[in-house]
Amino acid sequence: MNTPGKASLPVIKRLPKYYRYLRTLKNDGITSISSRELAAQMGTTASQVRQDFNCIGDVNGRQGIGYSVENLLSILEHLLFGNGDLLPTILIGCGRLGKAVSRFITTDTNGYKLIAAFDNAPDEVGKEINGIQILHIDELEAFCAEHHPEVAVLCLPRSGAEEISGRLVALGIQGFWNFSHYDLSVSYPDVVVENVHLGDSLMSLGYRLRNQD
Amino acid sequence: MNTPGKASLPVIKRLPKYYRYLRTLKNDGITSISSRELAAQMGTTASQVRQDFNCIGDVNGRQGIGYSVENLLSILEHLLFGNGDLLPTILIGCGRLGKAVSRFITTDTNGYKLIAAFDNAPDEVGKEINGIQILHIDELEAFCAEHHPEVAVLCLPRSGAEEISGRLVALGIQGFWNFSHYDLSVSYPDVVVENVHLGDSLMSLGYRLRNQD
DNA sequence: TAGATTGTTAATCGATTAACAATC
DNA sequence: TAGATTGTTAATCGATTAACAATC
Structure with a gap:
């Protein structure tokens, strides 16, 4: 056994x-x-x-x-995937990367359910992304108070992530899928963070290519 | 010292x-x-x-x-970044993810230069992505013979990556930034691969969230 | 000088690999 | 039975952390 x-x-x-x-x-x-x-x-x-x-x-x-x-x-x-309950998830940042990444969240084999998306650009707000209306970032607190998301996906520049992440932690977000270059796991050691640093990943690839035997 | x-x-x-x-x-x-x-x-x-x-x-x-x-x-x-020479890079797959990711390649702090992008969808071919014309995947061999890219970025579904990666290795590509769910490092242990499996990354985050203390 | 901090060696910790008795 | 393969313990390997003499 x-x-x-x-x-x-x-x-x-x-x-x-x-x-x-x-x-x-x-x-x-x-x-x-x-x-x-x-x-x-x-x-x-x-x-x-x-x-x-x-x-x-x-x-x-x-x-x-x-x-x-x-x-x-x-x-x-x-x-x-636990008992099959999907983790309610919000997307912060609906630029090119956010739009691309939102498709991965929604895929039914990942165990997540995208329930809202936020941006601060007035011309993005109101548009649809994967069947969900983009809300203004000012509505973050009100939305979370009502719908209690558990996961946040950050597709923001570094400065935006620094500013927003504190608010998200205060709102009780448990987990982060973080694409920014701001290292959440340093600032908030108690939350579960998956850091996906695309720039870092490219830089290490470059190092290995340039320093091959 | x-x-x-x-x-x-x-x-x-x-x-x-x-x-x-x-x-x-x-x-x-x-x-x-x-x-x-x-x-x-x-x-x-x-x-x-x-x-x-x-x-x-x-x-x-x-x-x-x-x-x-x-x-x-x-x-x-x-x-x-070596002596500053940028690594000539091609993008395979110009869907949503490819488009988003192409911006990271081109960033001047990463050490890469995107010199071509390929897709197999007729309605994508000829369009521009980051100032570069999308070529049909059939032109891959001819292009590589002339321009000798060193790195390929794969933004394809698994099946596409399985099919194309052999051709790329045969063409002398040294490094891969691989977003597909096909594990290149198993099939081609001699090339330098950075696997960025977004689905896997989400699944591990889910595991850790569901199995927190 | 006294305090701080390096470079480097040694100790610890953890993960991977090997080995092998148990058993299908 | 004989061959194959598990479950698990032990050995190895590698990475992280601690310690400390050297010295700025």
Whole structure:
């Protein structure tokens, strides 16, 4: 029997990848897979797969056979999406990036529901984005008091994020998907932040390209 | 004197963050900073700052004083952007995400130069994106033979990325900034890949939110 | 000088990999 | 049964943190 410990952040980051692979396996009609084979397909090691599966619950692997794809999927689905309730989410900043990113939020396999979008540009307010009317940022407090969103997606320049994030934390937002270059996890260590710094990501790629063997 | 070793990936990933912080410091007229103070502002430890600086070259820290902001910046700039030559880059996929992301490529502080964009949708071909005409994906080989791009940015669905990436590798592309859910680093372990999986990122955020203490 | 801070080595911590008995 | 594969413990590897002599 498995003795699941709390999954560490590196493990958590790998769960969506397992989830995606297992979905394609199920799609291909494969019902069972060994850690060795899964590792080969994902570019990792069998050991790591088994260690990871140990953390996530009762995976019911069978010696000599492997793991049930169906069972793994249902465990991962529960961990990643809970009981199926979507996390009510608001988007702050409806520029080019905000518009692009809003499509990812709304995708039904991510577990989020976009319930509002805000901008400070008068010519954006009132327009639609993914079927939702863009509100003026001044209406943030009133909206949150009524609808209690749990997640905020920040698609703002750094200065805007600095200004707004305090208001969002005060309003009880639990989680941030942050595309700004303002490091929320430093200022608010108690909230859950996923920082997606596109500029930083490009810069590290550049470093590795310029300093290849 | 420093004895710089090769920077590890975790170190490399922190370099852009140092770079950004030091830029704001310089902007504020601050010429010197200690590891302790920098660490406090960045949410890390003084030890880590000093260890990181040990890897990146001759930082010339002065006991009792700290580091020269100017000197650190010039070292980081050289590491991140080389001698200033921009990396010739092509964009594959000009949908919503591609359009949003193209703005980040072109930003002059990232070290890249967007020289072409490709799509397979006939109604996108010929349009402009950031001052560049969108070409049909069929022209990829001819264009690369003539202009030798070094980096490709993939803003495609998974299936498209699987199909195109082999062609790009064959054409000698060295680096990928990959937004698809196709894991290039598994298929092509010898190229430099920065995988930015927005869906995965959202899913891990969801896991952490749903499994908070 | 005295206080502060570096550069660097050593200690700790955590994550990955290896090994292997249990068993399907 | 024999071969394959798990679950789990131990070993290794690497990254972070702590410590401290050197010295500005």
